[in-house]
Amino acid sequence: MKQSRVIILTGVVIGFSGALLMALGNPANMGICLACFWRDVAGGLGLHRAGVVQNIRLEIVGFIIGAFLIANLVKGEYKVQSGSSPFTRFFLGATMMIGALVFLGCPWRMVLRLSGGDWTAISGLFGFIAGIYVATQFLKKGFSLGRASTERDTKGYLFPAIAVGLLLLRIINPEFIFLSETGPGSQFAPLWITLIIGLIIGGLAQRSRICSAGAIRDIILVRDFDLFKGMVAIIVVATGTNIALGQFNPGFTGQAVAHTDYLWNFLGMFVVGISAIMLGGCPLRQTILAGEGNIDSVIAVFGMLFGAAISHNFQLAGSPNGVGFNGRAATIGLIIALFILAWVNITKNNQEIATKRREASSNA
Amino acid sequence: MPKKLIDTSGLSCPQPVLLVKQAVEAGDKDLDIIVDTEVARENVGKFLKKAGLDYQEEEDGLQYHLLTK
Numbered sequence: 001m002k003q004s005r006v007i008i009l010t011g012v013v014i015g016f017s018g019a020l021l022m023a024l025g026n027p028a029n030m031g032i033c034l035a036c037f038w039r040d041v042a043g044g045l046g047l048h049r050a051g052v053v054q055n056i057r058l059e060i061v062g063f064i065i066g067a068f069l070i071a072n073l074v075k076g077e078y079k080v081q082s083g084s085s086p087f088t089r090f091f092l093g094a095t096m097m098i099g100a101l102v103f104l105g106c107p108w109r110m111v112l113r114l115s116g117g118d119w120t121a122i123s124g125l126f127g128f129i130a131g132i133y134v135a136t137q138f139l140k141k142g143f144s145l146g147r148a149s150t151e152r153d154t155k156g157y158l159f160p161a162i163a164v165g166l167l168l169l170r171i172i173n174p175e176f177i178f179l180s181e182t183g184p185g186s187q188f189a190p191l192w193i194t195l196i197i198g199l200i201i202g203g204l205a206q207r208s209r210i211c212s213a214g215a216i217r218d219i220i221l222v223r224d225f226d227l228f229k230g231m232v233a234i235i236v237v238a239t240g241t242n243i244a245l246g247q248f249n250p251g252f253t254g255q256a257v258a259h260t261d262y263l264w265n266f267l268g269m270f271v272v273g274i275s276a277i278m279l280g281g282c283p284l285r286q287t288i289l290a291g292e293g294n295i296d297s298v299i300a301v302f303g304m305l306f307g308a309a310i311s312h313n314f315q316l317a318g319s320p321n322g323v324g325f326n327g328r329a330a331t332i333g334l335i336i337a338l339f340i341l342a343w344v345n346i347t348k349n350n351q352e353i354a355t356k357r358r359e360a361s362s363n364a
Numbered sequence: 365m366p367k368k369l370i371d372t373s374g375l376s377c378p379q380p381v382l383l384v385k386q387a388v389e390a391g392d393k394d395l396d397i398i399v400d401t402e403v404a405r406e407n408v409g410k411f412l413k414k415a416g417l418d419y420q421e422e423e424d425g426l427q428y429h430l431l432t433k
Contacts, residue, residue: 003406076402084376139382147374150400150426209403214377221378222385222411280376296376 003208004226010201010208011233017197018112018234019241021059024189028247028256029116031238032059032201033109034283035100036257038301039308039317040185041166044178047305048312052183056170058191060287062198063205064163067291070203077206080156082295085145088341089296092275093303094310095334096283099271101308101317102327103127104258106283107212107272111231113258115238117250120258120265127266131273132216138342139221139277145345148296156293159301163291167195184257206292211285213276257320264323267331274338278345368392372408373400373427380404381411388415393432395419400427 001009018031030036036053043054071078100106103124105113110128113121135143169177170191180186188194204210208230215227242248252260259265276282279300281289286304289297311317316327323331370387372380381404384397395417399405405421405428412419412432422429 003410079401081374081401084374139378144379145376148376149374217378222381222414224410224414280378 004229006204006208007210007226007230008233010204010210011230012237013204014108014201014210014230015112015115015234015237016241017201018108018115018238019245019247021189021194021197022116022242022247023245024193025187026189026194027184027187029113029118030105030109030184030257031112033105033112034060034287035097035106035304035308036104036109036184038097038283038287038304039101039311042305042308043180043185043312044170046176046178047309050312050317051178051185052180053185053312054178054180055185055188056166056177056179057188058167058170058195059198059201061163061167061170062195062200063202063284063287064160064291066199066202067206067288068160068163068202069199070206071292074207078153078156078293080151080153080293080295081148082151082155084148084296085345086296086299088145088345089279089300090303090306091341092279093286093300094307095338096272096275096279096300097304097307098311098316098330098334099268099275100283101311102268102323102331103265103272104318107269107276108234108282108284110269111212111234112238113255115235116242117248118255118258119250119252120255120260120262123262124265124269127269128212128273129216130266131270131275132213132277133220133273134270135274135277135342136217136220138346141346143278143342143346145278148294151295153293156295159290159295159298202288202291205284205288209285212282213273214281214285217277259318259320259322261318261322264318264328264331267335268318268323271331271334271338274335274342278338278341365394367394367396367431369396369398371398372404373398375404377403378407381407384408384411388417393417395430395432397430397432398424398427399430405430
């Protein structure tokens with residue numbers, strides 16, 4: 001199948017699943033949200049103690065295992081690479097999560113919120129596009145996190161094994177695992193459905209490379225609309241399905257798990273846009289890459305878990321009441337930090353240093 | 365004149381395409397591009413086609429050379 005068709009198919013499935021999972025029990029406009037789901041996993045593991053958002057979400061497990069299995073079935077797709085600025089990637093994973101939780105959702109939830117009639121997400125969309133635009137300017141100036149090197153396949157099995165561990169923890173539910181009794185964390189579709197949908201989307205996302213940040217980045221950088229078609233497919237199908245299921249509630253007020261601090265919606269997603277472009281992909285793309293052997297993305301994902309934990313421990317995350325002082329201060333601080341990081345990593349020497357090291361090590 | 369070598373191995377998206385784009389815009393059309401992931405291979409290939417450049421692929425261990433002509 002032609003690549004752009006695979007992308008559209010993936011978008012159709014994500015859009016439909018997003019609306020369906022919501023109808024089957026997931027929180028409002030949260031059929032699929034990588035920021036919310038990883039945040040809930042952080043809570044389920046007790047990394048933060050915000051009682052309303054603790055749940056080891058099996059969609060996440062499905063994304064990882066689905067991507068892992070499909071990548072192993074197709075020649076050349078499963079490839080273990082690591083070593084491209086690991087700590088910077090950890091930090092960027094954390095900033096991406098903190099920004100997303102100020103807004104209340106990853107870019108795909110932003111799109112699903114719009115598809116459910118939640119117009120408060122519009123300023124987030126503008127912030128996301130602005131962040132991506134700024135970060136593409138960094139790329140044009142030579143921003144790079146340096147090269148990764150290829151390692152043996154078995155080194156990539158650890159992360160999918162952890163995903164299986166998460167699956168077991170959710171099913172066995174030992175006493176040290178948390179599961180919300182109220183709030184969004186307590187709302188979930190039947191587990192086997194979330195797992196199966198996760199597996200399907202994980203496999204499709206691996207094949208299509210669908211990415212919310214890449215969709216806009218590719219238009220700006222190379223006038224390529226292929227990934228953007230996936231985003232359009234999600235909006236069209238999710239909106240249609242929401243209307244059909246009676247879940248379409250257009251308006252600027254009373255939206256679930258959302259707030260009306262428009263400036264902070266904008267700036268939160270601005271942070272997400274910059275972070276995602278620096279990392280090379282949005283939260284979903286990082287999760288999929290982590291499944292298919294990219295250890296640098298595994299590190300970004302653990303940065304996201306860390307970011308989620310401190311977001312709630314330090315009360316940085318937005319809530320239906322808006323964004324508090326801590327969240328505003330963190331957002332401003334992170335924007336400054338991202339510009340410094342960009343400056344540090346814009347150097348022609350970066351790539352040359354990495355190349356020389358690799359040559360030196362292959363000669364040794 | 366030897367082909368200009370662009371080694372994109374180990375670089376994350378979208379740097380492989382960007383490096384090729386910058387080379388093509390600078391007037392270099394005789395290129396030897398090393399790619400080491402399927403994503404980079406697809407994306408660089410797609411970009412070369414769009415830029416009107418024919419290329420052939422040579423498998424080289426864990427990576428590919430995309431050679432324009």
